[in-house]
Amino acid sequence: MKILVPVSHKEDIKxxxxxxxxxxWPPNSQVKIVNVLPAAGxxxxxxxxxxxxxxxxxxxxxxxxxxxxxxxxxxxVLSGTPAxxxxxxxxxxxxNMIVMGHRSQKSIAEAIAGSVSKAVAVEAPCSVxxxxxxxxxxxxxxxxxxxxxxx
Amino acid sequence: MKVIVAIDQTxxxxxxxxAVLCRHWPKDVSIKLLTxxxxxxxxxxxxxxxxxxxxxxxxxxxxxxxxxxxxxxIERAHPYAxxxxxxxxxxxxVEIVDCAAQWGADRIVIxxxxxxxxxxxxxxxxxxxxxxxxxxxxxxxxxxTDEMAAEVPARRQKVEVEGALGI
Numbered sequence: 001m002k003i004l005v006p007v008s009h010k011e012d013i014k015x016x017x018x019x020x021x022x023x024x025w026p027p028n029s030q031v032k033i034v035n036v037l038p039a040a041g042x043x044x045x046x047x048x049x050x051x052x053x054x055x056x057x058x059x060x061x062x063x064x065x066x067x068x069x070x071x072x073x074x075x076x077v078l079s080g081t082p083a084x085x086x087x088x089x090x091x092x093x094x095x096n097m098i099v100m101g102h103r104s105q106k107s108i109a110e111a112i113a114g115s116v117s118k119a120v121a122v123e124a125p126c127s128v129x130x131x132x133x134x135x136x137x138x139x140x141x142x143x144x145x146x147x148x149x150x151x
Numbered sequence: 152m153k154v155i156v157a158i159d160q161t162x163x164x165x166x167x168x169x170a171v172l173c174r175h176w177p178k179d180v181s182i183k184l185l186t187x188x189x190x191x192x193x194x195x196x197x198x199x200x201x202x203x204x205x206x207x208x209x210x211x212x213x214x215x216x217x218x219x220x221x222x223x224x225i226e227r228a229h230p231y232a233x234x235x236x237x238x239x240x241x242x243x244x245v246e247i248v249d250c251a252a253q254w255g256a257d258r259i260v261i262x263x264x265x266x267x268x269x270x271x272x273x274x275x276x277x278x279x280x281x282x283x284x285x286x287x288x289x290x291x292x293x294x295x296t297d298e299m300a301a302e303v304p305a306r307r308q309k310v311e312v313e314g315a316l317g318i
Binding site for chain 2: 128
């Protein structure tokens with residue numbers, strides 16, 4: 001089984017690692033952790049993004065390896081529009097599942113990240129798990145009024 | 152951990168159940184099997200009320216049978232899990248999300264391509280729920296016919312081997 005795990009933030013790593021570690025995977029499963037680099041205005045900025053991506057993927061690999069001794073773990077850096085790159089990679093790599101974190105929308109950057117998980121959920125060629133952190137679940141459940149639940 | 156497994160009365164529910172049966176759930180998992188039956192769109196017409204009512208009752212009976220069968224499968228696979236069923240009538244897009252919020256579900260498991268069987272125009276329920284849900288959600292991709300056909304020779308070979316071995 002092939003599991004694709006896109007990460008864009010350290011919170012994603014924690015959420016997705018917890019989910020993946022709590023499941024029993026078939027033998028010879030593979031986990032691919034990817035990060036999509038944003039478009040950069042200059043070579044200097046591109047190098048900065050690439051360095052940050054490699055560090056994040058290194059941290060992710062360490063966390064996953066600690067929790068998940070079985071499946072084969074690899075990482076890859078992609079570049080382009082996040083949702084498009086994730087979906088294309090899922091198709092070419094023939095992923096069986098995509099596991100993504102969905103963070104709160106406190107900032108514009110996080111709102112954009114949330115829209116990536118939604119776009120992937122709609123267009124994915126395989127099963128998709130979108131994980132919301134527990135504190136977001138508690139806050140949203142408590143505050144959502146009845147009127148906002150109408151279609 | 153609280154998990155809502157949303158299933159319908161079509162054969163697609165087997166894919167969703169397969170995903171649940173194959174998982175390694177925590178010991179304190181509580182699973183709610185949920186089916187939402189959408190009322191027929193023409194049920195308000197005076198001349199159609201009796202027919203709509205009969206059809207709804209028939210749909211409820213089929214849904215209850217499917218839910219109880221699903222519950223027994225999950226209980227056999229995960230004897231430590233607390234499993235219960237719920238049948239609702241209404242708009243699935245609203246009822247599933249509301250049920251998850253009211254019950255405090257941690258995750259919803261639903262088919263990625265299921266549609267409401269009584270709807271005149273198809274709607275992709277899974278992605279709609281993913282947009283509206285306030286908890287984690289797993290969209291189970293339903294295998295298409297080509298993939299299922301490709302699996303049949305492998306299964307047949309496995310059965311033949313097991314038969315030869317006297318299993």
